[in-house]
Amino acid sequence: MFDTLTLAQLPQQDEDLRPVVRDLVARHVAALPADRRARSWQGFDASFSRALGKAGLLGLTLPRAYGGHERGPFARFVVVEELLSAGAPVAAHWIADRQSAPLIHAYGTEAQRQFYIPRICRGEALFCIGMSEPGSGSDLASVRTRADRTATGWVVKGQKIWTTNSLHSDYMIALVRTSGTPDDRHAGLSQIIIDLKAPGVTIRPIVDLTGDAHFAEVFFDNVALGHDALVGGEGQGWQQVGAELAFERSGPERIYSSVVLLDAWVQHLQAAGRSDCAALVGRLTAELATLRAMSIACTARLAAGESPVVEASIVKDRGTGFEQELPQVIGDDLAAHPDQPVGEELYRTLLYVTHVAPSFSLRGGTREILRGIIARGMGLR
Ligand SMILES: Cc1cc2nc3c(=O)[nH]c(=O)nc-3n(C[C@H](O)[C@H](O)[C@H](O)COP(=O)(O)OP(=O)(O)OC[C@H]3O[C@@H](n4cnc5c(N)ncnc54)[C@H](O)[C@@H]3O)c2cc1C
Numbered sequence: 001m002f003d004t005l006t007l008a009q010l011p012q013q014d015e016d017l018r019p020v021v022r023d024l025v026a027r028h029v030a031a032l033p034a035d036r037r038a039r040s041w042q043g044f045d046a047s048f049s050r051a052l053g054k055a056g057l058l059g060l061t062l063p064r065a066y067g068g069h070e071r072g073p074f075a076r077f078v079v080v081e082e083l084l085s086a087g088a089p090v091a092a093h094w095i096a097d098r099q100s101a102p103l104i105h106a107y108g109t110e111a112q113r114q115f116y117i118p119r120i121c122r123g124e125a126l127f128c129i130g131m132s133e134p135g136s137g138s139d140l141a142s143v144r145t146r147a148d149r150t151a152t153g154w155v156v157k158g159q160k161i162w163t164t165n166s167l168h169s170d171y172m173i174a175l176v177r178t179s180g181t182p183d184d185r186h187a188g189l190s191q192i193i194i195d196l197k198a199p200g201v202t203i204r205p206i207v208d209l210t211g212d213a214h215f216a217e218v219f220f221d222n223v224a225l226g227h228d229a230l231v232g233g234e235g236q237g238w239q240q241v242g243a244e245l246a247f248e249r250s251g252p253e254r255i256y257s258s259v260v261l262l263d264a265w266v267q268h269l270q271a272a273g274r275s276d277c278a279a280l281v282g283r284l285t286a287e288l289a290t291l292r293a294m295s296i297a298c299t300a301r302l303a304a305g306e307s308p309v310v311e312a313s314i315v316k317d318r319g320t321g322f323e324q325e326l327p328q329v330i331g332d333d334l335a336a337h338p339d340q341p342v343g344e345e346l347y348r349t350l351l352y353v354t355h356v357a358p359s360f361s362l363r364g365g366t367r368e369i370l371r372g373i374i375a376r377g378m379g380l381r
Helices: 018-028 046-054 073-086 091-107 110-121 237-250 259-271 278-303 309-335 344-361 367-377
Strands: 127-130 146-150 153-160 171-177 189-195 201-206 215-226
Touching (some): 091 171, 091 189, 091 237, 146 171, 153 171, 153 189, 171 237, 189 215, 189 237, 237 309, 259 278, 259 309, 278 309, 309 344
Antiparallel strands (some): 153 215, 171 189
């Protein structure tokens, strides 16, 4: 049920992580052009992720026994906020750090925890999310990919689609049907860890509107896996995926996707000596500050051991709306001043963000689906 969000503050000991992240960003990221930094989520740099692991900035919410740092969601908020606002390439460790490791920690066996989590905390084991299939996106419960038991473990047949970073990943955590048919809906769904180097796995990149190919179709042709591929309970996949999506939707990542463009535009206004946009810049900054306060309030819920599903859906809905508005208003402003020269870097950044922005409200659950969750939480349906 929906409850009012209470404003919260980031604890000082977590704020103290900022200089550590900024130091790494200054060495690895600051010199990259804005259109490269604008790719942040899609920016893949495994060596940068390993450097974060070495600096103790991955696995912040996880126990020390598995290589984590036992610092909690506020510390992760600070690190993620610093990385995204600088446009750091986070794709290599992103999914594993945010949701695969917490999922394995919550539901995995002791052997699975020990095998995967320390490598995730070092930025060395890269994961992707295998939920969507052709015809099963919003209606996730209708997935058709099957994993059937054999004498030696499991055999997987089927297809996933839109799988971000599957081309670079070591493993996929896939939602599959281990019994029954798609008509059974939630019953019979399980999560399995698929080694993407296993025979029978084919990954075919999908090129998006920007010309990048960060996601792919992944085909499973009788892929044989051991008994230990199952993560959590057989038939518990639906409940586990719900918890995983709460990790995915709760963080600050749903407000910063266009912030490198915002910075580049403000620098352009300053260089051109323009003050006519002061009110607009003020409104956008106030909106960002409000969204940030809401996101910190969600993080406080996570830190209190709650699962703020409705609140996170509100932040994601409003946050992605803000992210999508930025390229529009910035494009309109530049078009309204044709006499003023605009640097190539700003143009390339605007072009990239304009092309990628429609995806902001699709990835991680569409706007309509989130609004359905919000309406249910408010008792409206
Ligand atoms: C950049 C990007 C990265 C992604 N990465 C991953 C990934 O790593 N792993 C993964 O598994 N998936 C990934 N996805 C897939 C994403 O989760 C799905 O695209 C999304 O859930 C929507 O599913 P769909 O594409 O099948 O659209 P559909 O479900 O077919 O929806 C089409 C339209 O109908 C609307 N709609 C559907 N059902 C309802 C309803 N009940 N009420 C009202 N409106 C409805 C939707 O809101 C949408 O506008 C990614 C998508 C994008 C864009």
